[in-house]
Amino acid sequence: MRWSRPGFSPGVGSAHLLLVITLLALLTGCFTVRDNRSTAPEGPEPTARTVVDGVETWDLTFEPSEEGFGIEGDSTAEIYETDEPRTIVLKLPGGESLRLDAQVIAFSRFSGAAGDRYTVGVRGATVEPEDLGEQLRVLLEQLETSPDEVDEFIAEVNDAPADQTERVRFSSPRVTFGDLRLGVGANVAPIAEGGRFTLGGAWD
Secondary structure: OEEEOOOOOOOOOHHHHHHHHHHHHHOOOOOOEEEOOOOOOOOOOOOOEEEEOOEEEEEOOOOOOHHHHOOOOOOOEEEEEEEEEEEEEEEOHHHOEEEEEEEEEEEEEEEEOOEEEEEEEEEOOOEOHHHHHHHHHHHHHHOOOOOHHHHHHHHHHHHOOOOOOOOEEEEOOEEEEOOEEEEEEEEEEHHHOEEEEEEEEEEO
16 A cells, blocks of 8 residues: 555646546536435446445455446446445455445546546535544544644634635545555535545546
C-alpha cells in the first residue's frame, strides 16, 4: 500500500484525475439509480458483489470489468443506492479491506484509445459536521492515513458563519492498492448544517 498527496503527481495524469472527478459527479444522481434491495433488479447482477447477513461486499481484487460491476453494454455507469446507509465492505488488492456505511456505491467505465478505464465511488449519508468528522477519521485510520487534518476541517466548518453558502472542503492523500488508487473527500456548506463523505478511486 502506497500513498501520495492529491494533485498532479508523477504517474497520475490529468485524464486519470478527470475519471475520478467525473464519477463523483455521477453520485449526484445524473444517471439511472438501481436500488440494491430490489428482488428483481434491472440489468445483470454484478459478479464482484456478494451480500451475506446484510453486509454488501465488493471484491475489487480482480481486473475491473463491466460484468464485475454490472454495467450493461450500452451504459457508462451503474449506481447502487439505498434510502438508508448500509454496511459496505471493499476487498482490496494486497489482502486489505475497507468497511464503511454508505448510501451509494457507483462504478463507471470510460473508453479511450488505451482501452476501457474504470472508476469506483462511494457516498455517505448527509450528517452533522461532528458525525462527519468521526466517519472521516474511521475511514482514514483504515487507510492507514493520518486523520489529523480532519480536526482542522471540522474546526473550519464550526468557525464559519452560519449563513455561509460556500462549501468547506476536505481531501485526503491518495492510497494505492495494486492498480487501484483511492482517496477520501468531504464538503460541508455551513448554511446546510451538514455534509457527507465521498470515497473515489480509479484503476491505472
